[in-house]
Amino acid sequence: MNAHTDTDRVEATLARLRELGERITPARQAVLRVIDAADRADEHLSAEHIGERVSTLEPSVHRATVYRTLTALTGAGVLTHVHLGSTGTVYHLATPGSEAALEASPAAYGKEVRQPHGHGHAHVQCVVCGRVQDAPSGVLDEAAGALREALGFELDTSHAALLGRCADCAGPA
Amino acid sequence: MNAHTDTDRVEATLARLRELGERITPARQAVLRVIDAADRADEHLSAEHIGERVSTLEPSVHRATVYRTLTALTGAGVLTHVHLGSTGTVYHLATPGSEAALEASPAAYGKEVRQPHGHGHAHVQCVVCGRVQDAPSGVLDEAAGALREALGFELDTSHAALLGRCADCAGPA
DNA sequence: CTGCCTGCAAAGGATTTGCACTCAT
């Protein structure tokens, strides 16, 4: 049941790229597959780390291409990135829907790409062990409202990780 | 009118350093003065930028020393830093009387950490223009509570900036 | 006097860029 949905997610993204007039290349496919696999495993990969995995998957792809690809695909709206405090930036597929098998309808795109930013969930990172976790959805809703009202600031709740100490590192003092 | 309090803030910090057994050197004084001045002007300076200003104030101070000084003084608890999304890290004078070595020694990191209680304020940064603003205090209180309850995660509300669009950049798309 | 702190220079690692070529469309 996985090999199937796996393909769907990457394929759906490729389809969106095509619609946008972007070219489909082996490098881009490899990058998307690596990120998709990481997403499914709840991993958060940096550009450099993605590059390593792409190399094993498609050895001819150069590191520089990975960087350019990440930038291009993020610009196209099919990838998103999250800035972690001091440990760089990690990437996600921007595919609508999420982890659970939403609905394997090939034509599920139905609509256009959503907002390039702001539809993902928030992340929290432990400054002690570096672990990144997904935050419950809505944790920043009130903050977003308060900031909008006080400053006219439109918060992008998923663009930067919140920092602190995870349960494991905070408890055992 | 200000020359007085200016001196006071830096002096107070120097006093704290002395109490901690840290040495007072021209380089450290210059760094503190630069950061203090920036704080007063609501500026948020990166290590590199601090280095530039220190150079004009005390030309003999080497860049490497600025980096080491920032690390050391942050460790001593008299400075704090805020991670901005993709534009590096900026430094502040730590507010006397509240947080001490939040990340003092590597050992203290996961150990008897003081609660990052309400002292430091949160920052928001505009991803369009890069501007950094202070967030109203308390905006993250609810989020902090929700994260503690849901994940046992202790949020450090002032360690990373929240990203989004400021009033100027959000409105007039 | 001690050893913490510094200056210097060189190393380091991550990301970017110029250029010519290739391949997806």
Add this chain to the structure above:
DNA sequence: ATGAGTGCAAATCCTTTGCAGGCAG
């Protein structure tokens, strides 16, 4: 065929580190 995308290598950028000497305490 045509130019977006790529490979390669060099260049940058910011930050760190080894070492020897200097100054604060």
